[in-house]
Amino acid sequence: MSSALLNVExxxxxxxxxxxxxxxxxxxxxxxxxxxxxxxxxESGCGKTTTMKAIMRILPWNAIVPKAKIYxxxxxxxxxxxxxxxxxxxxxxxxIFQDPTAALNPVFKIRDQIFDVVKYANLEMGKNLSxxxxxxxxxxxxxxxxxxxxxxxxxSYPFQLxxxxxxxxxxxxxxxxxxxxxxxxxxxTSLDVTIEDQILRLLKQIVEEKRTSIxxxxxxxGAVKGFVDRVYVMYAGCIVExxxxxxxxxxxxxxxxxxxxxxxxxxxxxxxxxxxxxxxPDYMNxxxxxxxxxxxxHAMPICEKKQPRMIKAGNDREVACFLYGE
Amino acid sequence: MSSENILEVINLxxxxxxxKGIIKxxxxxxxxVKYGETFGLVGESGSGKSTTGHIIVGLYAPTSGxxxxxxxxxxxxxxxxxxxxxxxIQMVFQDPATSLNPKRTVRQIIELPLKVHGICHxxxxxxxxxxxxxxxxxxxxxxxxxxxxxxxEKQMVAIARALAVNPKFIILDExxxxxxxSIQAKIIxxxxxxxxxxxxxxxxxxxNLSLMRNVASRVAIMYLGxxxxxxxxxxxxxxxxxxxxxxxxxxxPVITDEEEAMKPxxxxxxxxxxxxxxxPPGCSFHPRCPERxxxxxxxxxxxxxxxxxxxxxxxxxxSMRT
Numbered sequence: 001m002s003s004a005l006l007n008v009e010x011x012x013x014x015x016x017x018x019x020x021x022x023x024x025x026x027x028x029x030x031x032x033x034x035x036x037x038x039x040x041x042x043e044s045g046c047g048k049t050t051t052m053k054a055i056m057r058i059l060p061w062n063a064i065v066p067k068a069k070i071y072x073x074x075x076x077x078x079x080x081x082x083x084x085x086x087x088x089x090x091x092x093x094x095x096i097f098q099d100p101t102a103a104l105n106p107v108f109k110i111r112d113q114i115f116d117v118v119k120y121a122n123l124e125m126g127k128n129l130s131x132x133x134x135x136x137x138x139x140x141x142x143x144x145x146x147x148x149x150x151x152x153x154x155x156s157y158p159f160q161l162x163x164x165x166x167x168x169x170x171x172x173x174x175x176x177x178x179x180x181x182x183x184x185x186x187x188x189t190s191l192d193v194t195i196e197d198q199i200l201r202l203l204k205q206i207v208e209e210k211r212t213s214i215x216x217x218x219x220x221x222g223a224v225k226g227f228v229d230r231v232y233v234m235y236a237g238c239i240v241e242x243x244x245x246x247x248x249x250x251x252x253x254x255x256x257x258x259x260x261x262x263x264x265x266x267x268x269x270x271x272x273x274x275x276x277x278x279x280x281p282d283y284m285n286x287x288x289x290x291x292x293x294x295x296x297x298h299a300m301p302i303c304e305k306k307q308p309r310m311i312k313a314g315n316d317r318e319v320a321c322f323l324y325g326e
Numbered sequence: 327m328s329s330e331n332i333l334e335v336i337n338l339x340x341x342x343x344x345x346k347g348i349i350k351x352x353x354x355x356x357x358x359v360k361y362g363e364t365f366g367l368v369g370e371s372g373s374g375k376s377t378t379g380h381i382i383v384g385l386y387a388p389t390s391g392x393x394x395x396x397x398x399x400x401x402x403x404x405x406x407x408x409x410x411x412x413x414x415i416q417m418v419f420q421d422p423a424t425s426l427n428p429k430r431t432v433r434q435i436i437e438l439p440l441k442v443h444g445i446c447h448x449x450x451x452x453x454x455x456x457x458x459x460x461x462x463x464x465x466x467x468x469x470x471x472x473x474x475x476x477x478x479e480k481q482m483v484a485i486a487r488a489l490a491v492n493p494k495f496i497i498l499d500e501x502x503x504x505x506x507x508s509i510q511a512k513i514i515x516x517x518x519x520x521x522x523x524x525x526x527x528x529x530x531x532x533x534n535l536s537l538m539r540n541v542a543s544r545v546a547i548m549y550l551g552x553x554x555x556x557x558x559x560x561x562x563x564x565x566x567x568x569x570x571x572x573x574x575x576x577x578x579p580v581i582t583d584e585e586e587a588m589k590p591x592x593x594x595x596x597x598x599x600x601x602x603x604x605x606p607p608g609c610s611f612h613p614r615c616p617e618r619x620x621x622x623x624x625x626x627x628x629x630x631x632x633x634x635x636x637x638x639x640x641x642x643x644x645s646m647r648t
Contacts, residue, residue, distance in 0.1 A: 043506040044477075164598050192370035193533065194595040197577035201594075219506065222579025249581055263511040265536045267563065267578060267585040272518065272540045275511030279476050 042234035094178035100166035243317035366542030422480035478509035
């Protein structure tokens with residue numbers, strides 16, 4: 001595809017731990033096109049963040065990557081050397097993490113933290129800014145993240161700001177270097193609903209104005225629905241379904257997606273749904289076939305033996321389930 | 327006191343002294359919980375909802391105000407409460423990973439209240455097994471440690487521990503906020519079933535309004551230590567009055583079009599919750615309020631009953647006073 005900005009295929013990530021090897025990511029494949037807003041949903045521990053860390057190549061030391069094809073604008077990220085990676089992280093992709101308190105260094109003022117980001121992001125583009133220019137740029141970015149009184153913010157320590165303001169600072173920092181792709185990893189989860197709503201609206205407005213692509217990771221289905229064009233659903237290290245947002249919410253195909261959507265309590269009432277029985281499989285010994293087989297109501301003999309592959313299931317949508325063909 | 331209320335909270339206040347002044351965590355809160363109902367206490371972080379729960383269970387003594395439990399005054403700290411009273415009021419905390427002792431087995435965790443309250447002497451295996459079955463956990467889990475269980479299963483153990491002493495009233499402090507939705511659904515269903523079986527009354531504390539819609543019979547919203555609106559669930563969701571309630575409702579991420587249609591329009595979330603140390607004068611919500619009147623930053627509104635059982639604390643409804 002010519003317009004694919006990011007293309008990930010056959011991504012496998014394992015972690016070496018005390019008791020053995022955790023086979024976390026299992027052939028993850030996803031594509032992000034230019035100017036596209038993509039959502040990645042799934043429950044905790046399903047590998048959403050690990051996927052993003054693999055793309056940025058910032059996995060922890062005990063991670064093993066047996067197989068991976070990651071292309072950013074046609075360039076193989078897995079084969080990049082240090083300086084190319086630096087360039088990728090300073091100019092092209094940036095991540096906003098879930099917990100802004102952990103993402104900011106508590107012993108430095110916002111000024112020191114954002115100045116570094118601005119300085120090196122611009123250096124990478126061949127612009128060596130003076131101190132004054134850096135300050136102007138930092139203030140501009142903070143304004144863009146809808147922070148009032150940016151001058152005062154610069155002279156604050158993270159603990160002097162509220163959670164929402166800290167997350168806005170993180171967004172401002174990400175904007176300095178995210179010229180092509182912004183990864184927002186549960187940007188509102190640690191915040192209150194009214195603040196989360198503000199943050200998501202701000203992010204949406206920014207990516208639409210700047211025409212950057214975004215991957216929005218969330219376990220809150222509603223937050224994704226109002227935001228992205230296309231959604232990937234992840235379960236236990238596998239992508240199980242992908243579809244355009246309205247299609248997915250109107251007619252989910254994979255049994256896991258169905259269960260997940262049904263488990264959300266509705267504002268319109270109607271009682272509490274039943275949830276999905278069982279629990280997420282152990283990554284040490286995942287099921288041989290489909291990883292959802294232990295919890296699936298429609299499990300068939302083939303599901304235990306063979307891994308379902310993503311197959312086409314309509315216009316711009318794919319599902320990994322034996323119920324649909326093969 | 328009417329006999330239909332199991333719990334009455336009257337003008338409850340809890341102030342904390344800190345180096346920079348006084349934090350009014352709970353400021354003049356009144357509500358009651360009826361026998362067998364689920365009363366929802368909703369609010370964002372720092373609104374004082376958990377503190378209210380902690381006072382009722384006795385973790386703090388209130389600064390002033392009264393709590394009546396079955397007509398008996400219990401506005402004292404837990405150390406002054408008789409054992410028989412402690413048994414009747416139990417609590418389930420938000421994070422099961424920290425509320426269960428990691429060095430005790432599930433059996434030891436559940437049998438402790440049984441022994442303290444003299445419900446079971448000698449071999450408790452039978453009773454612990456019953457309790458595990460009640461919360462839909464396999465009996466084999468008895469000799470496991472909390473770390474060997476999933477988050478949802480840990481919370482089930484915490485609930486079994488609360489149920490062990492046959493309580494009448496359980497305070498559920500965000501029991502599912504730390505869990506995934508598919509597991510949340512399971513726990514809530516179990517809680518609802520147990521409630522019917524034993525005619526329990528719940529004080530359900532949460533920030534999740536969609537969940538509240540489905541479990542509570544009445545809902546109160548807290549903002550900076552005060553209740554700003556209280557109504558029956560139906561009334562609350564179909565006729566929200568307080569601008570803060572409307573803002574909260576409009577901020578909820580939803581997944582269906584019917585839900586979208588229910589959200590109040592023309593109100594968007596702005597501003598942030600001010601720190602508890604500098605609560606704005608007058609109505610504490612006025613800096614964020616889109617429908618602010620001149621009076622709002624000067625005089626604090628009083629609680630008005632707009633319709634039977636629907637209370638709101640807002641100047642907009644002064645003229646509608648009944």
